Amino acid sequence: MTAGLRLRGVSLSRGAVTALRGIDLAVPRGELLVVLGPSGAGKSSLLRAIAGLDPVTAGTVAIGGRDVTAQRPGQRNVSMVFQNHSLLPHLTVADNIAFGDRIRGAGHRAAAARAAQAAATVGCQDLLARRPHQLSGGERQRVALARALVREPDVFLLDEPLANLDAELRLRMRTEIRAVHDRLGTTTVYVTHDQSEAMALGDRIAVLRDGRFEQVGTPDEVWRQPRTRHVAAFVGAPGMNLLPGDGPLTLPGGPATGVELGVRPEHVTLGGTPPDPLGEVERVEVLGEDALVHLTVGGHPLLARVPAAARPAPGDRVGIGVAAEHLHVFDTATGERVPQPTAAGRAG
Amino acid sequence: MDRDRRQLLLMLLPYLVGLVALVLLPAVATMAMAFTESDLIATSRFVGLANFVELTRDPAVRAAVGNSLSYLAVSVPLRLVLAVGLALLLHRRARAAGTARVAVLLPGAVPELAYGLMWLWLLNPIQGPVNQLLLLGGEGGRTMFGTLPPQWLTDPEDARAGIVLMSLFTIGETFVIVLTARLALPPEAYELAELEGARAGQVLRRVTLPLLAPVLAVLVLRDTLMSLQASFVPTLVVTGGGPPPYATTYLSLVLYQDAFEYLRYGYAAAVAALMLGLTAVAVLIQWRLLRRWASSGAVGVEVRRPGN
Known part of the structure; x- marks a missing residue:
């Protein structure tokens, strides 16, 4: 694995608040790693620690194989895009993109030429003469991307760059960000709280919670084999249902104590016959092709995602089926995944 | 007129009445008075442009x-530089920064007359602390710079410098506005500069000053508007317009003397008109410079025209 970015035992505290607790992370050169987590998980702190904007309280940060822990942000050759204010309002797009080059002493012409080239990379070459206030939100972030890329950074850090855009634009921009990444191959750490963005963008996803990684893996792994109940509940739209092991759903071997059973809404089938437990339909949300069915089963809430055409009506009592291979088991005490022998058959 | 506008007008009314009665009407009356000879006791007499002609010869x-x-x-520039410098020094949370901020504000809270009297003592050439301080480390009655100590009250140049010196400590309002504006700047702008490896001077020149420029522009205009009046109390209390004949005689003092010492209200009104004209010209020149500066793209001031 070529060294892109390596964090060893990185902790970061600000006053009484501990934002990161012993983070270990290796991002191979050229990878796009998405850091996913709820607000307050420490996502931005992680980026700031990598960039050097906040000094780490323990651990080391290495970029391209060199230890940069003691280096100032300007020496690390990283660039960053923020959620807001990634552009200086008094400069034109061209000057914004050329800002770093000019700071480092490049001539006006050389900087302008490089800026134009970077602008073309992200498709904002027609905006060069404009000022930030004359741009739409999407254009602004596109320019911010160009500004960050012009430096040819060793590590590219994005802190929720699409969070302020409307849904449609967010989808388009994330495709473009992925395309730009594929073209340039810059090692990238992308922070978001939006799990669908993480799934769509990341080569790997690192799920952060309370300053620690709960799981680092490919989108597929994180979705199929969540390592903790928190990952299970956080990833997926909506997240996984979690029910007690001795509740309405049981493992093929019978009720189990001390564990929680997880099942994704997509894997809940409705309309089964006994011995499937019966659930009462509380509410139905139609999402186009699919419908989200809110049920109560043995006093526990349960979500099912079913084809809209086959949806039940509120008040219906329906049998609930889950294939055993779709059951996830978590230790109630630790929240960690309990490995299961792959068993065929139905849970019930 | 819809309900909202009527309500708005109703709420503005007390202010508008005051503005018209206490500012606009007296201003119009003053302008009219500039064409008369009046002592406010005997009947005023229309004299045409005679007061203005006299102004040019006075x-x-x-x-x-x-x-x-x-x-x-x-x-104006010195006050701005000082206020901006102090605001940028003191905007961070640091030990004693709060105390220092209050110290910058306080002189502006002293009543003007008391402030003037205090400076009369401070600038006393023999016992005054300012000269005592300057004489420290100097020899043979010379200052630490080897020059003779300033004669604040008797030398024309020194007296004018003294008036400016007094004005440099009443920058509290400007300071507070710059401080607030600086605190409102997005931290990301500074982090961007830091990531690019900008040095302190570059950050000041390429980030802080351009981002503050719209506020600074307003402050310069405001300070200019006020400055012709600001020199009044110091000259009245400390120098009396001297050393003779007119070393520290400013328009505000001339106006005061003509009106309240010589009881020539018509003539004083003409002086007021002159002050107004000069202020307007100064503001206009600055406004034009700012417009040109802004449209050259050097600062974050947007010059927008209606419909644009």
């Missing part, structure tokens, strides 16, 4: 115009 007025303009040219 040695006090001529000296005052020069003094006022040079005061404006020196004091």
Whole structure:
């Protein structure tokens, strides 16, 4: 694995608040790693620690194989895009993109030429003469991307760059960000709280919670084999249902104590016959092709995602089926995944 | 007129009445009075442009115009530089920063007359602390710079410098506005600069000052508007317009003397008109410079025209 970015035992505290607790992370050169987590998980702190904007309280940060822990942000050759204010309002797009080059002493012409080239990379070459206030939100972030890329950074850090855009634009921009990444191959750490963005963008996803990684893996792994109940509940739209092991759903071997059973809404089938437990339909949300069915089963809430055409009506009592291979088991005490022998058959 | 507008007008009314009765009407009356000879006791007499013609020949007025303009040219930029410098020094949370901020504000809270009297003592050439301080480390009655100590009250140049010096400590309002504006700047702008490896000077020149520029522009205009009046109390209390004949005679002092010492209200009104004209010209020139500066793209001031 070529060294892109390596964090060893990185902790970061600000006053009484501990934002990161012993983070270990290796991002191979050229990878796009998405850091996913709820607000307050420490996502931005992680980026700031990598960039050097906040000094780490323990651990080391290495970029391209060199230890940069003691280096100032300007020496690390990283660039960053923020959620807001990634552009200086008094400069034109061209000057914004050329800002770093000019700071480092490049001539006006050389900087302008490089800026134009970077602008073309992200498709904002027609905006060069404009000022930030004359741009739409999407254009602004596109320019911010160009500004960050012009430096040819060793590590590219994005802190929720699409969070302020409307849904449609967010989808388009994330495709473009992925395309730009594929073209340039810059090692990238992308922070978001939006799990669908993480799934769509990341080569790997690192799920952060309370300053620690709960799981680092490919989108597929994180979705199929969540390592903790928190990952299970956080990833997926909506997240996984979690029910007690001795509740309405049981493992093929019978009720189990001390564990929680997880099942994704997509894997809940409705309309089964006994011995499937019966659930009462509380509410139905139609999402186009699919419908989200809110049920109560043995006093526990349960979500099912079913084809809209086959949806039940509120008040219906329906049998609930889950294939055993779709059951996830978590230790109630630790929240960690309990490995299961792959068993065929139905849970019930 | 819809309900909202009627309500708005109703709420503005007390202010508008006050503005018209206490500011606009007296201003119009003053302008009218400039064409009369009046002592506010006997009947006023219309004299046409005679007061204005006299203005051009009056040695006090001529000296005052020069003094006022040079005061404006020196004091306004110095006050701004000082206020901006202090605001940028003190915007961070640091030990004693709060105390220091209060210290910058306090002189502006002293009543003007008391402030003037205090400076009369401070600038006393023999016992005054300012000269005592300057004499520290100097030998043979010379200052630490080897020069003779300033004669604040008797030398024309020193006296004018003294008036400017006094103005440099009443920058509290400007300071607070710059401080607030600096605190409102997005931290990301500074982090971007830090990531690019910008040095302190580059950050000041390429980030802080351009981002503050719209606020600074307003402050310069405001300070200019005020500055022709600001020199009044100090000159009245500390120098009396001297050393003779007119070393620190500013237009505001001429106006005061003509009106309240010589009871020539018509003539004083003409002086007021002159002050208004000079202020307007100064503001206009600055406005034009700012517009040109802004449209050259050097600062974050947007010059927008209606419909744009």
